[in-house]
Amino acid sequence: TELSETLQSQDVFDLEYAADLNITNDGSEVYFIRHYMDIHSDKKLGNIWKVTQNGELTPVTTGKHQQYGMALSPDNKRLAYISSESGNPQIHMQWLETGATGQMTNLTTAPSRLTWSADGKYLAFQMFVPEKATPPVSLPGKPEGAEWAEPAIYIDDVYYRFDGGGYTKPGYTQIFLLSAQGGTPRQLTFDEFNNNGAMSWSQDGKQLYFSANRHQNFRLEPVNTDIYRYELASGEISAVTDRNGPDNQPSVSPDGRYLAYLGYDDRGTNYENTQVYVRDLSSGKTQSLTADLDRSVDSLHWDGSSRGLYIQYDDQGKTRVAYQPLKGKAKQLTDKLGGQSYGRPYTSSEFDVASDGTVTFTYSAPDRPADVGLHTGGKDIQLTHLNDDALGHKTLAKVEEFWFKSSADGRDIQGWIAYPPGFDKDKKYPMVLEIHGGPVTAYGPHFAAEIQLYAAAGYVVVYINPRGSSSYGEEFAQTIHLNYPSQDYDDLMSAVDTVIDKGFIDERELFVTGGSGGGVLSAWIVGHTDRFKAAVVAKPVINWYSFVLTSDFYPYFYKYWFAAKPWEDLEGYMQRSPISYVGNVTTPTMLLTGEADYRTPISESEQYYQALKLQGVETAMVRIPDAPHGIYKRPSNLMSKVEYILWWFEQYRDERPVKN
Numbered sequence: 001t002e003l004s005e006t007l008q009s010q011d012v013f014d015l016e017y018a019a020d021l022n023i024t025n026d027g028s029e030v031y032f033i034r035h036y037m038d039i040h041s042d043k044k045l046g047n048i049w050k051v052t053q054n055g056e057l058t059p060v061t062t063g064k065h066q067q068y069g070m071a072l073s074p075d076n077k078r079l080a081y082i083s084s085e086s087g088n089p090q091i092h093m094q095w096l097e098t099g100a101t102g103q104m105t106n107l108t109t110a111p112s113r114l115t116w117s118a119d120g121k122y123l124a125f126q127m128f129v130p131e132k133a134t135p136p137v138s139l140p141g142k143p144e145g146a147e148w149a150e151p152a153i154y155i156d157d158v159y160y161r162f163d164g165g166g167y168t169k170p171g172y173t174q175i176f177l178l179s180a181q182g183g184t185p186r187q188l189t190f191d192e193f194n195n196n197g198a199m200s201w202s203q204d205g206k207q208l209y210f211s212a213n214r215h216q217n218f219r220l221e222p223v224n225t226d227i228y229r230y231e232l233a234s235g236e237i238s239a240v241t242d243r244n245g246p247d248n249q250p251s252v253s254p255d256g257r258y259l260a261y262l263g264y265d266d267r268g269t270n271y272e273n274t275q276v277y278v279r280d281l282s283s284g285k286t287q288s289l290t291a292d293l294d295r296s297v298d299s300l301h302w303d304g305s306s307r308g309l310y311i312q313y314d315d316q317g318k319t320r321v322a323y324q325p326l327k328g329k330a331k332q333l334t335d336k337l338g339g340q341s342y343g344r345p346y347t348s349s350e351f352d353v354a355s356d357g358t359v360t361f362t363y364s365a366p367d368r369p370a371d372v373g374l375h376t377g378g379k380d381i382q383l384t385h386l387n388d389d390a391l392g393h394k395t396l397a398k399v400e401e402f403w404f405k406s407s408a409d410g411r412d413i414q415g416w417i418a419y420p421p422g423f424d425k426d427k428k429y430p431m432v433l434e435i436h437g438g439p440v441t442a443y444g445p446h447f448a449a450e451i452q453l454y455a456a457a458g459y460v461v462v463y464i465n466p467r468g469s470s471s472y473g474e475e476f477a478q479t480i481h482l483n484y485p486s487q488d489y490d491d492l493m494s495a496v497d498t499v500i501d502k503g504f505i506d507e508r509e510l511f512v513t514g515g516s517g518g519g520v521l522s523a524w525i526v527g528h529t530d531r532f533k534a535a536v537v538a539k540p541v542i543n544w545y546s547f548v549l550t551s552d553f554y555p556y557f558y559k560y561w562f563a564a565k566p567w568e569d570l571e572g573y574m575q576r577s578p579i580s581y582v583g584n585v586t587t588p589t590m591l592l593t594g595e596a597d598y599r600t601p602i603s604e605s606e607q608y609y610q611a612l613k614l615q616g617v618e619t620a621m622v623r624i625p626d627a628p629h630g631i632y633k634r635p636s637n638l639m640s641k642v643e644y645i646l647w648w649f650e651q652y653r654d655e656r657p658v659k660n
């Protein structure tokens, strides 16, 4: 058959995906944000749409806005959401029976986490409250009308910049209460903590549960969140949990008897399974429902009868929803969740449940970003086809799962092969090995523009979940505790050998790329083998010593990824740093990083670039202006990333592909 069009990088502007799924109590309709890429502002925007069980789609809001944080009222008659249509983010409401809409607030900073009280009379929300910063120094002698340089910036907080958010301002996130009739929000919390975790109301509306890190030393105990109870009548705040380790996502059962939440005991490792806990609110008795699951639960929703919970977790690169009763075994419902990470094939999804047990979820397929799916009557139904117009006429890469044994120790490892459109097993193809970051995350059989674009350019693309990835249980993730990179390198090389053995790879045409943790591993690869013809190392850590002292989340990294502070274990830090092996590199290696990446700051890439130059190795550096760690967030930056990677590889191909 003749090939139809293949995917081009500019097609990323045509992608849409579903998010913020809210299902009605009777399961008949799903409200969701229909995200699209605006080619003029180069940003992801989104409006609210509704889809019925038979797939009928209706717009609920319109306009070129960013709308998000949607929350359907308990009686399903109103929809609260956040919209930037007035110029900055405000709470809006739509009365669904009449279609009347209104802006409910005039806030000075962005609201988040809209949470309805059970009687539908109030919305709790959160908002950053800035504090006045008085600089310790002011300069004397400025003549009137003089134009002096911007004043110096004084910093004394532990966290002074966040990836994606820029340099921080002094202040804290506080909880507010807004009448569903509108009016002035009332501030509920005032203390010097970030009260910024998920919230849930008691059924009688007298208490608000929320998660936050309210420990005196919270800045240096970065994952020690607990659940707190706020008494609406007195303003008193008391701790419900107090263990060492995160407790979050509180959710009061519909009958008001139980509080469910997620968490784990912090043992100081790189990964622990997040479990579901249920506390009987009158006796205080608490039990874990998922101690035997050996997977991390990411989210939960109560069943309408309060007899159990619907839970979401990653398993072997896919995401499942299961029903976990308060007593007894879990029942699997669907494993078709995903599709929200449209750049690279990370697991990323969400779900919601109606009172009758109908589950809506983001429906994943290797050839489409997230659609709205429904699980009802034991079946999965795809309700929307948001990208059939943009992608339906194109030939996309087929994605096939494979398993192989690692040469390190015979461990079973899972991976996927994306075949170029028009693939013929009797021909020989160049290969791209694409490596995920985290390092405790997972790739899976999900749509990814980057993978699809490399395949459309004629490469067989291989991606795997090396040891250390999530979705295979605690032992698998913890193999890299204080040991990253290590045998994950062997897993990656075994994947390459396994695919070569299939007979359709030109062994002389091997290429490698990866981002973040995948940048660490691709730099590690070129320092340990010369099998690849060219490499692109994206947003990497090159030197763990400098990374820990420049990354935004440094109180976490030194504590959970290393045995000691950098100056206490110089040898350990350097032994695991790609910079230590730069003397071995002969592979032409390009660096690519966002200039506003405060997670893996661009100084990491600069170190490797300069070292490679000193070594006389072919190299180049691509700097993406203003881009944070999530380079893909602006579609044109995703295009730049892919175009530069393909261009770099093409320089080193024996036969360059002919551009049409």
Ligand SMILES: CSCC[C@H](NC=O)C(=O)N[C@@H](CC(C)C)C(=O)N[C@@H](Cc1ccccc1)C(=O)O
Pocket: 346, 436, 437, 438, 439, 440, 441, 515, 516, 517, 518, 541, 553, 556, 599, 600, 629, 630
């Ligand atoms: C508790 S913070 C752990 C670090 C965080 N992990 C999230 O998965 C992270 O930012 N990891 C970086 C590498 C690290 C700073 C050396 C990373 O590999 N990022 C990946 C994965 C990722 C995907 C989506 C959102 C956040 C991270 C990447 O950017 O591809």
